Structures are given as C-alpha cells and as structure tokens.
Amino acid sequence: MASVHGALLDLxxxxxxxxxDTAVHRLDPRAKVLxxxxxxxxxxxxxxxxxxxxxxxFIFPVCxxxxxxxxxxYLAAKVALVAPFAIAVGICNPxxxxxxxxxxxxxxxxxGWLSFASIVVRTALTVAAALTLTALTGxxxxxxxxxxxxxxxxxxxxxxxxxxYLFVLAEEGGRxxxxxxxxxxxxxxxxxxxxxxxxxxxxxxxxxxAERMHMAMLARGYTGTFPAAQVGRFGARExxxxxxxxxxxxxxxxxxxxxxxxxxxxxxxx
Amino acid sequence: MxxxxxxxxxxxxxxxxxxxxxxxxxxxxxxxxxxxxxLAPLMGVLGGFxxxxxxxxxxxxxxxSSGHLTGGLLLAILLGPSAAFLTVASVLMIQAFFFADGxxxxxxxxxxxxxxxxxxxxxxxxxRRLIGSAPGRRREVAVTMxxxxxxxxxxxxxxxxxxxxxxxxxxxxxxxxLLMQPIHLVIGLVEGAVTLAVVSFLRKARPxxxxxxxxPGAVPGRVVLxxxxxxAVLVAGGLSRFASENPDGLEWSVAKVAGATSLSEHRTGLGxxxxxxxxxxxxxxxxxxxxxxxxxxxSASATTAPQASTVAGKGSxxxxxxxxxxxxxxxxxxxxxxRRSNRAAVAPEA
Numbered sequence: 001m002a003s004v005h006g007a008l009l010d011l012x013x014x015x016x017x018x019x020x021d022t023a024v025h026r027l028d029p030r031a032k033v034l035x036x037x038x039x040x041x042x043x044x045x046x047x048x049x050x051x052x053x054x055x056x057x058f059i060f061p062v063c064x065x066x067x068x069x070x071x072x073x074y075l076a077a078k079v080a081l082v083a084p085f086a087i088a089v090g091i092c093n094p095x096x097x098x099x100x101x102x103x104x105x106x107x108x109x110x111x112g113w114l115s116f117a118s119i120v121v122r123t124a125l126t127v128a129a130a131l132t133l134t135a136l137t138g139x140x141x142x143x144x145x146x147x148x149x150x151x152x153x154x155x156x157x158x159x160x161x162x163x164x165y166l167f168v169l170a171e172e173g174g175r176x177x178x179x180x181x182x183x184x185x186x187x188x189x190x191x192x193x194x195x196x197x198x199x200x201x202x203x204x205x206x207x208x209x210a211e212r213m214h215m216a217m218l219a220r221g222y223t224g225t226f227p228a229a230q231v232g233r234f235g236a237r238e239x240x241x242x243x244x245x246x247x248x249x250x251x252x253x254x255x256x257x258x259x260x261x262x263x264x265x266x267x268x269x270x
Numbered sequence: 271m272x273x274x275x276x277x278x279x280x281x282x283x284x285x286x287x288x289x290x291x292x293x294x295x296x297x298x299x300x301x302x303x304x305x306x307x308x309l310a311p312l313m314g315v316l317g318g319f320x321x322x323x324x325x326x327x328x329x330x331x332x333x334x335s336s337g338h339l340t341g342g343l344l345l346a347i348l349l350g351p352s353a354a355f356l357t358v359a360s361v362l363m364i365q366a367f368f369f370a371d372g373x374x375x376x377x378x379x380x381x382x383x384x385x386x387x388x389x390x391x392x393x394x395x396x397x398r399r400l401i402g403s404a405p406g407r408r409r410e411v412a413v414t415m416x417x418x419x420x421x422x423x424x425x426x427x428x429x430x431x432x433x434x435x436x437x438x439x440x441x442x443x444x445x446x447x448l449l450m451q452p453i454h455l456v457i458g459l460v461e462g463a464v465t466l467a468v469v470s471f472l473r474k475a476r477p478x479x480x481x482x483x484x485x486p487g488a489v490p491g492r493v494v495l496x497x498x499x500x501x502a503v504l505v506a507g508g509l510s511r512f513a514s515e516n517p518d519g520l521e522w523s524v525a526k527v528a529g530a531t532s533l534s535e536h537r538t539g540l541g542x543x544x545x546x547x548x549x550x551x552x553x554x555x556x557x558x559x560x561x562x563x564x565x566x567x568x569s570a571s572a573t574t575a576p577q578a579s580t581v582a583g584k585g586s587x588x589x590x591x592x593x594x595x596x597x598x599x600x601x602x603x604x605x606x607x608x609r610r611s612n613r614a615a616v617a618p619e620a
Binding site for chain 2: 003004007010015037048062063067072079086089090092093097112119122126129130131134139151152153157158160165166170172173174176177193194195198199200203204206209210211217257258262263265266
C-alpha cells in the first residue's frame, strides 16, 4: 500500500465488485453484516491453541465468493498481503511458549507454533470475511445498513462524504506525491520541509474544495441528509440467510467439525 | 499500529467496540448541536486528505527510514475534538473495510487508540491547556511535540494492554512494552514534527483556518474526564468478566504456576458451559482434542502421566490433521459445485 495510486486502483476494483448482480449481492445488506459479525465473533472466541476447529469456518467466505462470483485469486492475494502486524506479533509466540503440546510420531509441536498457526488462520478468516462483505455489498450499502442497525446519522453522513470524495482527494494526493518524486533525486528533496509544504498545499486545496462543495450543495437544496436511493427489505430470504449461517457458526463453534470428520476417517482405518 | 482481529479476544473487542461506539455517539450528538452545515463536507474531504496523506512518505534524515502523518492531532487542531474524532474514525472504517487494516472486530480498538486518544483525550486535556491563547514559537514547538509524543505513547500502550488482555499472543507484557514504546517514541517525534510543520505552513498561508479548533464549542475537560471514567469502568468490567469466564488467558498462566490442580473448579460461566457441553457431546472421548482440553490439563497430564498424554496427543493430532485435510477438500468441492451451478444458471440466460 505504499503508493497512493496503487491503493486507489485496489479500492476501485473492490468497489466495482459490489456492482455484481447475483443472489448474494441482492440480499439486504443488514443480513450480510449480521452474518459476518456472528462469523467473526465465533472465530475469535476460540482458545489460543485451537487450529483444526477453525478450518471448517472457511466454508463461509468460500461459499460467498463462489456464489457471488468474486475473483477468488484477487481476494486471496489481498488476504495474503494484509495484517503484517498480526503476523509480526504472532511470530513471537514460538519463542516464548515452548511447552510441547502435540506429539506427532517423533515430531514435537510446541504450543507457540500451534498458537502462531492459529493466529495466521484467524487472520485469514477474519480478513477474508471482511473483504468478502465489502465486495458483495459496497460501502454505501454497508453504511445504510449500519444506520438502520443504530449508527448515528451524523457519522453515517461523514462516512458517505468521505467515501464520495476519497477518490478525488487520493488522486490529487497521488499526483502531488508523484510530482515530488519526479523532482527529487533519490532521497534528496523528499525530506520533511518539502513534505510539510506538500501536505499544506494539499490541505489548502482540500479546504477550498470543501467550501465550493458546500455552496454547490446548498444551491441544489441540501438539507442535511442524503436521499437514499433504494430501501431494502429484510424479508424471508434475509432471515433464512442469517439464521442458517449463525446456526452453522455456533454448531462449528461447539463441535470441532474437522476433528469429528477426522475421527470418522481414522476410526475405520486399522 | 493497527490492532488485528486475530490477536483479540471477543470480550476485549466487544468492550472496545462499546467504548468507541459511545465516543461516536457523543461526537455525533455534539456535531448535531453545533449546527454548522459547512462542517459536514469539510470533514468528509479532510478525511480523504488524511487517507491520502497517510500514504505519502518523507525520508527521515540520517536513518534511511521514512515516516508519514497519522493525523489525529493535526485534525483536532484544525477542526476541534469531536469533528476530528469522527473524521479519524471514518478513515479507520474505510481502511478496515477495503484494506482489512486491523479488521472489523478490532475496529473498536483502533478507533480508540488512533482517534479517541489524540482527539478526545490529548488535545483537550493537554494541548489546549498548555498552548494558551497566543503561544510563542518556542511554546508551540514544545507543546505540539509533547502532545504528539503523549498521544503515540498512550496509543501504543493501549495496543499492548489490549493484546495482553486478549491472551492470544504469548509475548510477555514487559517484553512487548519494551518493543512498542521506544518505536512509538520515534513515531511520536515524527508525528509532532510533521504536525508542527503543517500548522506553521497554514499559519503563514491562511491563518484564519487555525481559529476553528479553539472555538468556544470545544469539549470542556470535565465532560471528557467523566466519559473516560465511564470507559474505564466499562473496560474494567469487560476484562474482569473475561478473566473469570475464559480459562485460556489468566487462568492459563495461573494454572502454569500452580501446576493446574484445580482448573476444573475454575471453569464457570460461559467458558465452563462450553467446556462441559464439549465434554458431553464428544463422540470419541479418547480422541478428544488437545486444544479443546486446553494446556492446563495437557501440562498437568504431562507432569503426572507423560505416557497417557503422548497417546492422547498423538491420536487427536492425527484425527485433527486428517479432519483438516478432509474439510479443506469438502470446502473446495463446495466452491466448485457452487461455481458450476452458478455458471449453469447464468448460461441459459446469456
């Protein structure tokens, strides 16, 4: 996420995915938000050494990605790229936690490695769920869903404004940053002095833009809220969606699905 | 310093969500009362500005590394505390949804660490108090640097505390503190220098912009203190509940010290209920998972009967691995079937 332009392209691509028209895209956003929240809470509520019980949870992002016809490779790459903080902190676990928990033949696996693997799987699950939600729903719809679930209106306005002008400002910032890069030789010229005046100018232009926008909005009869384009309905499909996934997550939280399957398979082996 | 979902326990995440949601509600209510409708588009575009500014780096002389603006303090100076807080929170939300920076459960923590601390705590209680009405150059430098440092140190401290309270990472508290605080000393210095430079630039270019933050609408210190007290009680309540319910975190370390003699007695509340349910429903008790039985009992059996633990551990590990492979195959298969049926459903229409 180093360059502004790269981040912007990424953002646009994820945003465009939300324009799809499949059964999961058409679900009311509230249903998807609720199911994702239940999913994340169930995933993170496992103990720190849990690994195999986490694997069946991949069914949720995988099903949604497949049913929503999202590009799986792109989303997987995004999942792999993010959350360096979790990995960086998690990698310390094997160093500090050396209790041997699992014996696999002659191979001893310490609690540290187990919990590190658990952190990696958790990261993949929660990040994949969040990205899938965004790609299936779109940020505007998520905001509307959150308002109907109780988020204050003023904050929703802020989110919608930000989302509307994010692209414009990020492009402006990206252009300014590229211009500075082209004019500076290596590290010379990219110091604090030019950085501060770059940010300052960007800030001034931002401010002027806000003033122009405000006048334009007033001229068009702005009353303090955005009109909503469409009102979704929380119908039987939505209820079924939320109930099905929540029930599945709770069952998978209570029973270790992977291990039950494994005992079934190994139970028949001599 | 975004927190991540993977390092959080649900209790800590939910407690911080409650705190941040309270902050958002408070800030929104204050903004509605101010009735300045110029503020809405201004906050929106400044959020966009912050998003862009966080990705533009500058090189720090003599070190070979680079830094960038985080922006909580700068926005508070420009907009006043509640508007700045909402702006930072909205940027964090975009980052959580589109770049999965942090994550959805960790959003509460991140809004608190990066938004609430600089805008609602450090700015009104430290910056505004110390800066006075007409600061000299030297005073402005000192106060801005100190405030930025303080905000960063507090933010880093909260990251450490939240991680430790969640008990997912095995990093000891003191080592983690030693790792995080010095790094954020440097980051805080950078933040202070950038904030100062941008504010000085604006003072030269358009001094009237800098008057908004010090408008009489700023939150009085008492209100901020009271709300933070409420937050503290909320968090403390959440954390102590966590401590009594969840055997993984605190009791795990207690069990390690005490040799895990009375772990089963401690299992009350939700954790105990789940454990009991798991025990009742386990179809093959001899294959019960080592992870499900949690290290307390594993280390106990390791000290008393290493033979038994090896056998049980081996059996459950094999079952776990086989089950994992089978599950992965099933999930992949489901995906293929779904894709296929989707395509089949689309094909006749096309």
